Amino acid sequence: MTEAFSAYSSLTAYMNAIGVRAKGAARAMASAPGSKKNEALKLAAASIRDRSDQILDINANELAVAKEKNVTDAFLDRMMLNGDRIEGIANTLEDVAALDDPVGKVISKWTRPNGLEIERVRTPIGVMAVIYESRPNVTVDAAAIAVKGGNAVILRGGSECIETNKALFGCFSGALVKAGLSENAVQFVETPDRDAVGALLSGIDGNVDLVIPRGGKSLVARVQSDARVPVLSHLDGIxxxxxxxxxxxxxxxxxxxxxxxxxxxxxxxxxxxxxxxxxxxxxxxxxxxxxxxxxxxxxxxxxxxxxxxxxxxxxxxxxxxxxxxxxxxxxxxxxxxxxxxxxxxxxxxxxxxxxxxxxxxxxxxxxxxxxxxxxxxxxxxxxxxxxFGLGAEIGIATGRLHARGPVGVEELTTYKNVVRGTGQIRP
Amino acid sequence: MTEAFSAYSSLTAYMNAIGVRAKGAARAMASAPGSKKNEALKLAAASIRDRSDQILDINANELAVAKEKNVTDAFLDRMMLNGDRIEGIANTLEDVAALDDPVGKVISKWTRPNGLEIERVRTPIGVMAVIYESRPNVTVDAAAIAVKGGNAVILRGGSECIETNKALFGCFSGALVKAGLSENAVQFVETPDRDAVGALLSGIDGNVDLVIPRGGKSLVARVQSDARVPVLSHLDGIxxxxxxxxxxxxxxxxxxxxxxxxxxxxxxxxxxxxxxxxxxxxxxxxxxxxxxxxxxxxxxxxxxxxxxxxxxxxxxxxxxxxxxxxxxxxxxxxxxxxxxxxxxxxxxxxxxxxxxxxxxxxxxxxxxxxxxxxxxxxxxxxxxxxxFGLGAEIGIATGRLHARGPVGVEELTTYKNVVRGTGQIRP
Missing domain, CATH: 3.40.309.10 (Aldehyde Dehydrogenase; Chain A, domain 2)
Incomplete structure (x- = not known):
């Protein structure tokens, strides 16, 4: 089971443990059958609907605290949940469950004159870290997209709605366990300490393969400037x-x-x-x-x-x-x-x-x-x-590499080259 | 025409000018017809064959200088050209010319319930910077792959064979002009000043879209650690x-x-x-x-x-x-x-x-x-x-994003999303 932040001697120890667990979970998730991944998504949807009253109470408390801090109305609107939004979150999970499983899909295929058969096959990326601000739906969108694509994800949400995020995360986490998948496929950084972001951007000793910032310009700019691992992001929409x-x-x-x-x-x-x-x-x-x-x-x-x-x-x-x-x-x-x-x-x-x-x-x-x-x-x-019909997205990529435009489940996969021979050696 | 390094007041001014010219050339190359790109590649092959004696003389002089510096035999072997290797370089150009043009290829296509038709269409990446050590064939491979994919490239080769590289670059550059394409689609950094690498890694004010290091571990590690733009590289082959x-x-x-x-x-x-x-x-x-x-x-x-x-x-x-x-x-x-x-x-x-x-x-x-x-x-x-049948490669990517394995012409393209409608607005 994922241990609480309080169980660790330092932030570094906590983040390192998250990284190691994520890498292990990513290995297991890479070969998880589509049926189990879909079951987890549907169970998470059901669990969020079941606990909606409780989640709304937690969210209302956090909204009240945020209001006292003089944040903007737009900010409050982004962090606010209501019955419709909860239903929207649950629906997204079901939409993602209904998508084709991208893992194992053959992207292209050709045969060489020497008889070698080459295939490019879709595989998960591995471990992604999603760093976002005050929108609780990102917790669920990111988890759903990651799990469907056979990835593990580390979530780091804004401190203002950390309790709402934890409640949603709890639903997802429970669903993974019920479906027989690794609970560590989705982890949530439960401390608001900003150094946790720095640890994610460093890649936690090679245990993070991709960082996705989702939020305002200053967040994205910080991630782009400080990340030591690949970043998928959008900065401006002019x-x-x-x-x-x-x-x-x-x-x-x-x-x-x-x-x-x-x-x-x-x-x-x-x-x-x-x-x-x-x-x-x-x-x-x-x-x-x-x-x-x-x-x-x-x-x-x-x-x-x-x-x-x-x-x-x-x-x-x-x-x-x-x-x-x-x-x-x-x-x-x-x-x-x-x-x-x-x-x-x-x-x-x-x-x-x-x-x-x-x-x-x-x-x-x-x-x-x-x-x-x-x-x-x-x-x-x-x-x-x-x-675009992607079921859910984690943002619109405006960079030029890997993915451009809406980033959904398939865009958060990669490929490997499979070469089948009959004993060929290279002259 | 590309001006010589000596025409600039500083390295910064020189590199900035290279960056601006590359970005402009990339825009023009994006819509260059396949026939012109192939013509340039074939003309470059012919020109390299024509001038092979001259290129071999230049290379022999540089080899003699390098030998006095006590470099390893492996190093000398990598920088050495002979008749066969020149022919190999020319053949690669012709192989790349014979490949399908990736630009404009439809990768996938679907229609939404509201009638919007969505296509993912292959496009060039833009400007790539290739930073390499003492292998002169990289000069030509990188230029060929870049031009075929509609990109512009900035080449920065090792100082030990800078004159050999310049001679090969000259053949390519002349071929671009003869084919009616922008000479600036391929530029060669003609100063050995190491700060030129720093400028490329910084992205030269947003004018470099991708950096590709090709060489030993220390070069790749420096690029991976210092680059402020995306990097495609491989570090180890265990x-x-x-x-x-x-x-x-x-x-x-x-x-x-x-x-x-x-x-x-x-x-x-x-x-x-x-x-x-x-x-x-x-x-x-x-x-x-x-x-x-x-x-x-x-x-x-x-x-x-x-x-x-x-x-x-x-x-x-x-x-x-x-x-x-x-x-x-x-x-x-x-x-x-x-x-x-x-x-x-x-x-x-x-x-x-x-x-x-x-x-x-x-x-x-x-x-x-x-x-x-x-x-x-x-x-x-x-x-x-x-x-793999890619015609030429710029290396084997061991990262997880964008491309894995051999990186050729198609792997050095990206895509855009084209959406065709009949007046749809979003409800």
């Missing part, structure tokens, strides 16, 4: 919508408004609108009206301000800003080439969308824009693992 | 051959000898032999004889020494040693489970092979061993990009 000359105006208005205003605090929310100069004059009034009706503040370049004197001026800084708020910067560009150029200069490589009925132009945009997600005639707010 | 009870003795002898002795200095050479206790007594004499005939020194565990008193004792350190020399450590293990256990404890995760006629046992080994390459009835010396 997402663009480009409205092309050949657009259907109704689609343009709907997609712009939805991309910006559906939820302004998510990383897939649009922050900059680019409008083709050939259509700006014509389409601006409808777009502006629809945005203003939803309470969106607009900051425009000189061309937009010529069309609409009521628009405030966007500064150079605006093009580089992830507002995460009902504010939109707007620039007029010279067709799809201009849009691609603006995006190359200012995008954070997260998500961009083109609205056009011209399929040639759409393909130019798709090929010319180098972001993790590129959409044609769809809202940037589809940048989400659930919307 | 490869194992396991001879199972159900082996064909002839295959076992051939595979063990080839795995160890074909070339002892390559990372895929076997360093440890594991023999099933059920067959050790019977098979040891033939294996030992064949190894000794080839001049291999044997260090055994207590069980082997009981069978063969002439074997020296292996220490704990031996199981963790990559000899890269005609030395083999040998242990008797308790069947395939014992072999998997030994490998889990001591392997560097590079390459392991099982020799058995029992297919059930082979699958147990393949599933139970978590290394980049796992072979059945084949020599560990097949751990090589060329042998």
């Amino acid at each position: 997402c663009h919508v480009y409205v092309d000359r050949d657009t259907d105006p109704r689609k343009a208005v709907d997609i712009v408004v939805n991309s910006k205003m559906r939820r302004t605090g998510v990383c897939g929310a649009a922050e900059t609108l680019l409008i083709d100069a050939a259509i700006a004059n014509e389409i601006w009034p409808a777009i502006a009206q629809a945005l203003r009706d939803k309470g969106c503040e607009i900051r425009g370049d000189a061309n937009i301000r010529k069309l609409d004197a009521s628009v405030a001026a966007a500064s150079e800084e605006d093009w580089r800003t992830e507002y995460l708020a009902p504010i939109l910067s707007v620039a007029v560009v010279d067709g799809v080439t201009g849009a691609i150029g603006h995006i190359a200069n200012y995008s954070s490589g997260h998500t961009e969308s083109i609205v056009t009925e011209n399929f040639v132009t759409a393909e130019t945009f798709i090929n010319g824009v180098d972001s993790a997600i590129v959409l044609h005639n769809a809202s940037t707010q589809f940048a989400d693992g659930g919307e | 490869c194992h051959v396991y001879v199972d009870r159900d082996t064909d003795p002839r295959k076992a002898v051939d595979i063990v000898v080839n795995s160890k002795m074909r070339r002892t200095g390559v990372c895929g050479a076997a360093e440890t032999l594991l023999i099933d206790a059920a067959i050790a007594n019977e098979i040891w004499p033939a294996i030992a004889q064949a190894l000794r005939d080839k001049g291999c020194e044997i260090r055994g565990d207590a069980n082997i020494r009981k069978l063969d008193a002439s074997v020296a004792a292996a220490s704990e350190e031996d199981w963790r040693t990559e000899y890269l020399a005609p030395i083999l450590s040998v242990a008797v293990v308790d069947g395939v489970t014992g072999a998997i256990g030994h490998i889990a404890n001591y392997s560097s995760g590079h390459t392991e092979s099982i020799v058995t006629e029992n297919f059930v046992t082979a699958e147990t080994f393949i599933n139970g061993v978590d290394s980049a390459i796992v072979l059945h009835n084949a020599s560990t010396q097949f751990a090589d990009g060329g042998e």
